Amino acid sequence: MLNQEEMEKLDGILISNDYNKTAIITIMQDIQKEYRYLPEEALSYIAEKLKISEAKVYSVATFYENFSLEPKGKHVVKICDGTACHVRKSIPILNEFRNELGLSEVKITTDDMSFTVETVSCLGACGLAPVCTVNDVVYPAMTPEKARNLIKQLKEEMTDEN
Structure with missing residues (x-):
């Protein structure tokens, strides 16, 4: 169940998109940017507010690979x-x-x-191969050693934030 603050956040996203049903992808992108995934309650809420079926909302959410439930x-x-x-x-x-973070193919x-670790078919940076991104920041010419150092750096930054 959404609390008042979450409903206000979602209302803000809907308002910024003029409650326009045709902006459903943009609305979902904004929600995912906020939550880092598409919560079930948020999808139900926007379906109701946009006066479209939850099935339609879920069909969009599951069709596009960039959306995560x-x-x-x-x-x-x-x-x-x-x-x-x-x-x-x-x-x-x-x-x-995966080794550095205790993750696997199943536990991502x-x-x-x-941290979430995923594979993708192509990042569109073939000339920089092998490449990875962290929150859409590109890291070119990766090696296992650079991966280890990157995880260490990100963990240190998170410690400094707290």
């Missing part, structure tokens, strides 16, 4: 496994991220919700 960590690490990255050894980099988010 599962909570993600504060830092979303995407490792490219497209052809250029794969032949330049992206799998050892993926394995290093840390228990403290700090």
